[in-house]
Amino acid sequence: MIEAHFCTALRIVITDWKSQLTVDEMAQQLSDPVTFGRALLPALDQELAKLGCTRSHIVGLAWQTPCLHLRSVFDPQGIPDTPLDFRPVPDSEGTLIARATAIVCLAALDADTVSYGSENGGDLFVNLVVIPGEGRVSEKSQSKMNGHTDAVTFPMRGYRDPEDPRIAPSPDFVCLAALRNPNAVPTTVMQLEAILSQLDAQHIHELQKPQYILQSQLTFRDGMEEILGQELLVDDAQLLFQMQNGFWIRYSHSSTKAADAGESPAKQAMLALTEACLNCAIPVALAPGDIAIVNNRIALHGRTKVGEEFGGQSRWMLRTYGLDTSDLDEFQRHPDSTFMLFP
Numbered sequence: 001m002i003e004a005h006f007c008t009a010l011r012i013v014i015t016d017w018k019s020q021l022t023v024d025e026m027a028q029q030l031s032d033p034v035t036f037g038r039a040l041l042p043a044l045d046q047e048l049a050k051l052g053c054t055r056s057h058i059v060g061l062a063w064q065t066p067c068l069h070l071r072s073v074f075d076p077q078g079i080p081d082t083p084l085d086f087r088p089v090p091d092s093e094g095t096l097i098a099r100a101t102a103i104v105c106l107a108a109l110d111a112d113t114v115s116y117g118s119e120n121g122g123d124l125f126v127n128l129v130v131i132p133g134e135g136r137v138s139e140k141s142q143s144k145m146n147g148h149t150d151a152v153t154f155p156m157r158g159y160r161d162p163e164d165p166r167i168a169p170s171p172d173f174v175c176l177a178a179l180r181n182p183n184a185v186p187t188t189v190m191q192l193e194a195i196l197s198q199l200d201a202q203h204i205h206e207l208q209k210p211q212y213i214l215q216s217q218l219t220f221r222d223g224m225e226e227i228l229g230q231e232l233l234v235d236d237a238q239l240l241f242q243m244q245n246g247f248w249i250r251y252s253h254s255s256t257k258a259a260d261a262g263e264s265p266a267k268q269a270m271l272a273l274t275e276a277c278l279n280c281a282i283p284v285a286l287a288p289g290d291i292a293i294v295n296n297r298i299a300l301h302g303r304t305k306v307g308e309e310f311g312g313q314s315r316w317m318l319r320t321y322g323l324d325t326s327d328l329d330e331f332q333r334h335p336d337s338t339f340m341l342f343p
Ligand SMILES: [Fe+2]
Pocket: 148, 149, 150, 174, 301
């Protein structure tokens, strides 16, 4: 019920907002997303109050469930053909409304909408689409993705990279706005609590030790080279963190390995984690107009195979990130941007 109320309130607030604006004016306002999102919160609070709901109910839910699935929260009308690359997101009424809804939605969860300069040129929103052509990026855009958290080499919020304090934390939330999904290809989410219930105490203990190596995910590699001079690799990484209200995780099946070669307890714990992920995957099929807010601390996410169809009316999601930036230092941001974090 809380999710439904949140959808209703978001729809009303965004419909009201856009009714007074041209496409250019909408785009202009979204260029400073944090200010924009916060400015619409009083109106959102009012709408929620009419429904007997508050933002703290929604924040509470977002930190208990792996994924908020907001159904029909925006109108995906007025969009061009599906793009053929991560960027740019074309400015049209439909994509602007999707982006505005995502930004206000994240602001309601006390999260700023952010990007990282090292991924896709720091664009705030990227197209998740099938990219035609040869090579790993194209292949990856079509294939199934195993469970992972996004920006896996960046520190958890509240922690610092051991070698470079400028590295901003990974996002709290991964936000997907569905513009097209003709074959109802599901995004998959895995709740950490469910995963851990399948592991024994020894595995959980091993995953908390600093004994893993994390490699940057594919979309970050070129940007890292450009900004840091090298790909960010984290040695002595811990995957599981004991926090006040349970555990947080960072993990990527394809970018994590145990520091010790051979059949070490560290590696066995990682294999058990991977196995548990497969057992816990819940499919979330996003329909056009839906938004998913995946918690990047207490859940992993992936997706099933997309297929080869590209352009035209093929699958198209917009993706952005949400992060509570209240304890960020100024040097963890790019100085010329209101939303782009370092690196
Ligand atoms: Fe991801």
